[in-house]
Amino acid sequence: MPELQRLHPDHLAALLTFEQENRAYFAASVPDRGDAYFADFAGRLAALLTEQAEGICHFHVLVDTNGEILGRFNLMDAADGSADLGFRVAEKAARRGLATATVLHLCTLAATEYGLTTLRAAAAxxxxxxxxxxxxxxxxxxxxxxxxxxRPGSGYVRDLSRGPEGWAR
Incomplete structure (x- = not known):
């Protein structure tokens, strides 16, 4: 069963592989990160980990039992009880319900571990x-x-004090 893990330095090689192997797949539905994104990937990861240590963002990866990364699930710009959710799942892990299950789990973490009350997201x-x-x-x-x-998109919001269907807990 895949496990959601907080991003750490040991994820570097697997995360780079995930991004490279899924680049074309991701570009079909979200903007391509461009070649520069991969040029100094280690430096980029170090910057993310600094933001995480400062509590600005909370980065996570979904890892299978072999250590392969199947997805990224991030809470960015955390402030005043809210954050922005972003996620991407590998092509081979898509259409299996993993993204939905992981986002639901991350909503729980956001409320219980990070003290967040609201998550925002956007999708094309x-x-x-x-x-x-x-x-x-x-x-x-x-x-x-x-x-x-x-590309035109819509904004979304999730009140973390409510269950997945919007009813009060």
Whole structure:
């Protein structure tokens, strides 16, 4: 069973492999990170870990029993009880419910471990998979129209004091 782990330096090689192997797959639904993203990957990871140590962000990876990374699940810009959720799942792990299950688990962590009360997210209108994950994980559309690298999208929010279907706990 895959395990959600907080990002740490030992994930460097597996994370780079995950990003490289899934680059074309990701680019079909989210903006490509570009060649520069991979040029100093170790430095980029170090910067992320610094943000995490400062409590600005909470980065996670979904790791299988062989140590392979199947997805990234991040809480960014944590402040005043809220953060932005971002996630991506490997092509071979897609369509198995892992993203929804992991986002639900991360919502619990956000509330219990990081003291967050609200999560925000955004998804491109043509990214049906991400919009479905957000909806299944209890996020509701805000009505806010957003642009994601020039593509139209929608904003979402999740009140962490409510269950996945929006009822009070």
């Amino acid at each position: 209108l043509d990214n049906t998979a991400s919009r479905t994950v957000l909806t299944r994980a209890g996020f509701v559309p805000t009505g806010e129209e957003v642009r994601l690298s020039g």
